[in-house]
Amino acid sequence: xxxxxxxxxxIPIRKGVKIEEVAVRSYLFPFAALLIGLLVAAVAFASFGFxxxxxxxxxxxxxxxxxxxxGLMHLDGLADFFDGVMASGDRREKRRAMxxxxxxxxxxxxxxxVLLLSFFAIETVCAGFTKAITHGFDLLTFYYFASVLIIAxxxxxxxxxxxxxxxxEKGLEANAGIxxxxxxxxxxxxxxxxxxxxxxxxxxxxxxxxxxxxVFTGIAVAIFVSFIAKNKFGAISGDIMGASNELAxxxxxxxxxxxxxxx
Numbered sequence: 179x180x181x182x183x184x185x186x187x188x189i190p191i192r193k194g195v196k197i198e199e200v201a202v203r204s205y206l207f208p209f210a211a212l213l214i215g216l217l218v219a220a221v222a223f224a225s226f227g228f229x230x231x232x233x234x235x236x237x238x239x240x241x242x243x244x245x246x247x248x249g250l251m252h253l254d255g256l257a258d259f260f261d262g263v264m265a266s267g268d269r270r271e272k273r274r275a276m277x278x279x280x281x282x283x284x285x286x287x288x289x290x291x292v293l294l295l296s297f298f299a300i301e302t303v304c305a306g307f308t309k310a311i312t313h314g315f316d317l318l319t320f321y322y323f324a325s326v327l328i329i330a331x332x333x334x335x336x337x338x339x340x341x342x343x344x345x346x347e348k349g350l351e352a353n354a355g356i357x358x359x360x361x362x363x364x365x366x367x368x369x370x371x372x373x374x375x376x377x378x379x380x381x382x383x384x385x386x387x388x389x390x391x392x393v394f395t396g397i398a399v400a401i402f403v404s405f406i407a408k409n410k411f412g413a414i415s416g417d418i419m420g421a422s423n424e425l426a427x428x429x430x431x432x433x434x435x436x437x438x439x440x441x
Contacts, residue, residue, distance in 0.1 A: 179206055186210045186335075188249045201359040204342060205368040207335035208375040215328030218243050222323045226304050233308070237301035240327075241293065244427075255420020256292060257285030259403075262411060269412045276417055292428045299431035306438050325383040329393050330430040332376050337396030337403075337426035338419045339364075339372040344404040345414035357416035392433055396426035 184192040185200040186207065221243040225236035245253065262276025264284035275282070307322045345361035380393040403422045407414050 179203075179209065182206045182210050183213060187214060187247055189247070197356055197359055198363075201356075201363040204339060204360055204364065205372040205375075207339055208332050208372055208379055211331040211335040212328055212379055214244075214247055215331040216324060217247050218331070219320065219324035219327045222300075222304055222327060223320045226308050226323070227319075230308055233301050233305035237297055237304065240300050240304065241297050244296075252420035252423040253289060255417040256424040257281050257289050258417040259285075259407075259421035260288035261285040262417075263406060269410065273411050273413075276411065276415075292424055296428045296431055299428070299435040302435040303431065303438055321383075325389070326431070326434050328383050329380055329389070330427050330434070332379050333393050333396035333399075333430040334423045334427035335396070336372060336376040336393070337400040337422045339369055340397050340400035341404050341414055341419045341422045343369045344400065347408075355416055357414060357419060360416070360419065361414065388437060389434070392430055392437070395430045395433055396422075399426040399429050 180192045181195055181199050182203050183189060184195045185197070187210070218240060222236070222240045225239045226233065229236040229239075258276045258278075258281075261278065261282040261284050262272045264282070265272045265275030267275075303326050304323060307319065342360045342364045343366070345357065346364060376393055376396075380390050384390045384392075400422045403418060403425060404414055407418045411418075
């Protein structure tokens with residue numbers, strides 16, 4: 179578990195993490211998401227508590243906290259993914275564009291767009307909590323913040339697990355690098371553990387209503403991203419998994435915001 183946390187976060191709890199060890203234990207991703215969500219929720223609880231009249235600044239602090247905790251590795255994968263998708267040419271040329279160290283305009287646009295959507299979704303959801311709460315900020319209030327931020331992070335991680343599983347599909351071209359390590363170490367039984375863990379965490383932090391099913395957003399995003407990757411690149415790589423993580427978190431926050439505003 180410490181190895182997985184060290185890989186998925188910037189928390190310095192273990193040095194010299196071996197990717198092979200992380201790949202074997204990828205089914206623990208949802209539990210790492212629980213820790214990430216709790217840490218970010220603590221920042222959200224404090225930020226929106228002290229900056230009630232400035233929810234935009236509080237939301238910006240929360241968004242910054244997400245990437246201070248998780249790092250920019252997956253955000254880089256998002257940029258590479260869109261650079262590859264939008265590149266002209268055949269699959270080989272698209273993969274070359276995706277692996278290019280320089281970020282292209284498509285990748286830059288995707289990163290900015292996802293960050294903006296995440297920012298507005300966080301501001302909408304968390305500001306809604308502060309307006310609805312009349313008894314002051316207490317443990318129950320923290321639970322509200324934790325519910326949305328933990329579910330968003332768990333959704334992002336089960337999205338990665340789903341991409342890893344879909345990478346084992348027959349007919350895909352051989353993939354090298356970090357992505358291959360995760361795909362080769364994955365099995366259906368491990369994915370079931372990850373899925374069951376995600377559902378358990380979602381059940382704890384939501385009532386069994388529509389909010390519970392928001393966690394499955396990550397699976398839908400992973401299926402969509404993997405479908406594009408198979409058609410555009412013929413393989414699922416580490417960048418695809420990272421992109422799925424970022425898109426799933428953003429989509430989950432956005433759905434939660436829309437649900438909260440609508441209902």
